[in-house]
Amino acid sequence: MRNETAPVERAFREEYGHLIASLVRRFGDIDVAEDAASEALLVALEKWPQSGVPPNPGGWLMTTAVRRAIDRLRRENLRDAKEQAALVYDDSTPEPTGPVEDDRLRLLFTCCHPALAPEARIALTLRLLGGLTVPEIAQAFLVPETTMAQRLTRAKRKIAAAKVPYRVPETADLPARLDAVLTVLFLVFNEGYLATGDGEPIRTDLTGEAIRLARTLRDLLPEEPEVLGLLALLLLIDARRAARVADGLLVPLAEQDRSRWDRSLIAEGHALVRTCLTINRPGRYQLLAAINAVHTDAPAASETDWSQILTLYDQLTRLDPSPIVALNRAVAVAEQDGPDVALALVDRLPLTGYHAWHAARAEFLRRIGRNAEAREAYDAAIAATGNSAERAYLGAKRAELL
């Protein structure tokens, strides 16, 4: 049975974002769209195992979902004005001057609207565009399923009641609004790449989904350098995935087996970084991508161009003078100027609750030979991280000091 339904479910998930986005546009209501899509899935699960997956599964699902939604709205006697309005929803609604009009792009901006709570933005994006189920999203963010369901319901109710618009923002608002979208995709990726909880240390479902959505965004807004930058960044980090965990231990960049890096992802990431350079409107994600391009350019860790990386971090600091950027910059400083210089920089940062701050301090202290302090810092880092492979790595490093 599982084997029979697997192709249907795979096709459904691949088409889900498209399907929901088109249905929201047509019916102007997320709940109507979700109900219609799940009814279409039920029909597909019944028919496809016998008739086979149709040549255009997306089109088939869309036609079926629209028919079901209209049937249902008629059956319910067009109870209220909203549903009546939905049936006559006019596709020619004038749109402000959004650069590209695509249903998924509109929905992505709705999901990432700044009037919604940040955690609701992530959940809505994964649910409506990624097609993840509520239990899957709840598991990814370590909250009970009912909590996640309530969070989604509340956000959808706000979108409907407060009329959060379903459109690409006007050009003047685009940079700020786009930034909220990029933040959501980066957070989804990061949660996948350093997963919290006792499950898999890397959640490829989340990293893969973030990359897929970033690719969609790139196809829709190919002129926006920060979109290219984010995609490049995700590809260049993901390219190192196979080398990142060995025997359940996180492997730091310097110790990774570079032959296991994915060369085609690196080539794609580097090409995107070069395109960003020609556009010449640097931004946060482009600079992070460029830093990762320098790392993936080095045949061995010892051949890393640290001065180039420091130059890029200095540029990034001017755009984003946050302690997190300062911490990452200090790691490069340690390579260029030594761990004592880096330690002095890091000790000033207000990041005592952040696992990476403790881990960086532990590493610098160990290299300076201040072993007792290094052990304490490893303990603090172990206590602060939620990732099993990182905990294992830090524990092993600490043990070397005994």
Next chain:
Amino acid sequence: MTHYLLSVHGPAERGEFAAYGSKEDMEEAFAATGAFNEKLRADGYWVFAGGLAPAGTATVVDGQGETPVLTDGPYLETKEFIGGFWIIDAPDLDVALRLAAEGSAACRGKVEVRPFEGPA
């Protein structure tokens, strides 16, 4: 179109210059708010607006029993109360948020945006 309530919250205790630090601040805020109100009317967003007397002037009425029970003071005792509000008619939340930002700058207070139920 949807109606939105834009409410301005201010301190319960008002000084000599209402919620403002000085006479000049107060007069500037009143002038800016007046100009903003004119703009709302001119652009067709205006439904209603008003400033409220201090919360201490409120009376709570419970008319659910046989004879109404009257209680002096506001319904909730908090540090901040609605000091004034606009009701606007806007096509969507983005427009309402933009107007709220302008209103907030004009009256020099935080503005809460809340939709009325159902289409306007």
